[in-house]
Amino acid sequence: MEIINLRRSVRSFKDIPVEDEKIEKLLRAAMQAPSANNQQPWYFLVIKNKAKLKELDVVSRVVPNAQVAILLLNRKENLLSPGRVSSDMAAATQNILLEATYLELGSCWIGLYNDGEDKFGKVANCRKICNIPDEYDLYSMVAIGYPEDEDANKFINRYDPTRVFYGKI
Amino acid sequence: MEIINLRRSVRSFKDIPVEDEKIEKLLRAAMQAPSANNQQPWYFLVIKNKAKLKELDVVSRVVPNAQVAILLLNRKENLLSPGRVSSDMAAATQNILLEATYLELGSCWIGLYNDGEDKFGKVANCRKICNIPDEYDLYSMVAIGYPEDEDANKFINRYDPTRVFYGKI
Numbered sequence: 591m592e593i594i595n596l597r598r599s600v601r602s603f604k605d606i607p608v609e610d611e612k613i614e615k616l617l618r619a620a621m622q623a624p625s626a627n628n629q630q631p632w633y634f635l636v637i638k639n640k641a642k643l644k645e646l647d648v649v650s651r652v653v654p655n656a657q658v659a660i661l662l663l664n665r666k667e668n669l670l671s672p673g674r675v676s677s678d679m680a681a682a683t684q685n686i687l688l689e690a691t692y693l694e695l696g697s698c699w700i701g702l703y704n705d706g707e708d709k710f711g712k713v714a715n716c717r718k719i720c721n722i723p724d725e726y727d728l729y730s731m732v733a734i735g736y737p738e739d740e741d742a743n744k745f746i747n748r749y750d751p752t753r754v755f756y757g758k759i
Numbered sequence: 760m761e762i763i764n765l766r767r768s769v770r771s772f773k774d775i776p777v778e779d780e781k782i783e784k785l786l787r788a789a790m791q792a793p794s795a796n797n798q799q800p801w802y803f804l805v806i807k808n809k810a811k812l813k814e815l816d817v818v819s820r821v822v823p824n825a826q827v828a829i830l831l832l833n834r835k836e837n838l839l840s841p842g843r844v845s846s847d848m849a850a851a852t853q854n855i856l857l858e859a860t861y862l863e864l865g866s867c868w869i870g871l872y873n874d875g876e877d878k879f880g881k882v883a884n885c886r887k888i889c890n891i892p893d894e895y896d897l898y899s900m901v902a903i904g905y906p907e908d909e910d911a912n913k914f915i916n917r918y919d920p921t922r923v924f925y926g927k928i
Contacts, residue, residue, distance in 0.1 A: 591762065591861040594788045594854050619763045621917045624856065624868055630917070635924045674870045677899070680849030681868075685763055687793065688857070692760040699793055699850075701843045721927060730846070748790045748799070755804045757811075758890060 593691050595745040600696025601652045602742075603735025607638075608657045612693050616660065616734070619689035623681035626674030631664040632682050635720060648715045649731060650700045656733035660686060661702075661716070663726040676703055679729040686732050696737035702728040762860050764914040769865025770821045771911075772904025776807075777826045781862050785829065785903070788858035792850035795843030800833040801851050804889060817884045818900060819869045825902035829855060830871075830885070832895040845872060848898040855901050865906035871897040 617634055625631060637643060637659045646653040653659050662683055664675050683699055690697035704713045704727065713728050722728060737743065786803055794800065806812060806828045815822040822828050831852055833844050852868055859866035873882045873896065882897050891897060906912065 591788060591858050593760065593762075594791050594858060597791070597793070599793060617923055618918045619760060621919060621922065622763050622766070623853065624766070624768060626870055630919075630922075633922050633924070633928075635926075635928060637926065639926060671870070673872065673876055676845050677849045677852070677868075677870055677872055680846045681853040683846070684792065684850040684853040689760050689763060699846075701795055701840075701846055703842065703846055707842055723928060726928075749787045750790060750799075753790065753799075753802050754786055755802070757804075757806065757808060759802075759804060759892060759895075 593688050596743040597687055597691040598743050599698045600737045600742045601655065601698055602738035603655050603657055603696060604738055606657070606736050608695060608734055608736070612695065613658060615693060616686050616689050619685040620682040623678065623685045625678035626671035629670045629678065631669055631675045631678050633663040633665065633726060635661040635663065637661065637720070642719070645719050646716065649712050650733070652698045652700065652733045653731065655735070657735035660732045660734065661720055662729045662731070663722065664729055666725055666727055676729070683730045683732060690734055691743050695734055696742050698733045700731040700733060702730050704728070762857050765912040766856055766860040767912050768867045769906045769911045770824065770867055771907035772824050772826055772865060773907055775826070775905050777864060777903055781864065782827060784862060785855050785858050788854040789851040792847065792854045794847035794850070795840035798839045798847065800838055800844045800847050802832040802834065802895060804830040804832065806830065806889070811888070814888050815885065818881050819902070821867045821869065821902045822900065824904070826904035829901045829903065830889055831898045831900070832891065833898055835894055835896055845898070852899045852901060859903055860912050864903055865911050867902045869900040869902060871899050873897070
C-alpha cells in the first residue's frame with residue numbers, strides 16, 4: 591500500500607499551521623486501531639501552544655519544530671488485558687503516522703513507553719510539563735506538521751528477505 | 760484513510776489459499792514500519808502447513824481457520840533500544856493488518872507479547888510447536904485468509920471525542 595511505503599520520520603516542518611479538520615482525522619484514525627478485547631485504553635492530548643511545544647524540547651528536539659504534538663496516554667485501571675496495552679497504544683500511534691502521511695503531513699514517533707527505566711527523565715519531564723494526572727501512563731508523542739522538505743515522505747525500500755522464514759526457522 | 764476505517768478482526772476464512780505474492784506484500788509492509796533508531800528487530804515465520812495451523816489451536820482458536828499465519832519474532836540481542844522493541848513490533852504487526860485489508864484479506868492479531876506472565880502457556884506452546892530458537896522472542900501472530908463474510912472488513916465508527924483533550928487535561 592503506497593501510504594505504508596511513503597511514511598518516513600519527518601523532523602523539520604514548515605511554519606504553517608495544521609488544520610483542525612486534519613487533527614481530528616488523525617485522532618479518528620488512532621481510535622480505529624485494534625485493541626485487545628477491544629479495551630480501547632487510549633486518551634489523547636493535543637498540544638498546539640508554541641511555548642509548550644518549545645518547552646517539550648526536553649522530550650525531543652523534534653517537538654519545538656512541530657506545529658502540533660499529540661501525546662498518547664493510556665489509563666492504568668479498568669483494563670481487560672493490561673499486558674496488551676502497549677500493543678494497543680502502538681497500533682494507535684502507527685495509525686496516526688499513516689493517516690498523517692495520507693494527509694500530506696510529516697510525523698515523527700517519539701517513544702515515551704516507560705519500560706521501568708526512563709534513563710533521561712523524559713517521561714517524568716513530559717508528565718510534569720503537560721500536567722498529566724497519575725491515572726494515565728504516557729505512551730508516545732507524535733510531532734506533526736507540513737514537511738519542510740516536500741519530498742520528505744518517500745519510499746525507501748526496507749524489505750530484507752533474509753528476515754523471512756517459510757515453514758520453519 | 761479508508762483502509763484504516765475498514766480493518767476489522769476477521770476470524771472466519773474461506774477455504775481458498777492466499778497467493779504467495781500477497782504474502783510477500785504483507786511482509787514488505789511489515790518491514791516498512793518505523794523502529795527506534797531504525798533497529799528493525801523483526802523476523803517473520805510464515806506458516807501455511809494445515810497440520811501446523813491446526814496444532815496452533817492452543818495459541819488461538821482463530822489459527823486453524825486461517826490459510827496462513829505469520830509469526831512475528833524479534834531478536835533479543837544487538838538492539839539499540841531494547842525498551843522500544845515492543846513498539847517496533849506492534850507497528851510492524853499493524854502494517855500487516857492494514858496491508859491485508861488493502862489486499863481484500865481478513866486478518867486477526869493474536870498477542871503473544873510476554874509481559875512476564877504467559878498465564879495460559881500460549882507463548883511457551885507456540886515456541887515449542889514452531890520450534891523457535893532461544894535467541895528470538897515471540898511478539899504476535901497474524902491469522903490471515905479471505906474472509907468468509909465478504910463484508911467482514913467494514914467501517915464501524917469508534918471515534919469518541921471524550922478521549923481527546925485540547926491543550927490540557
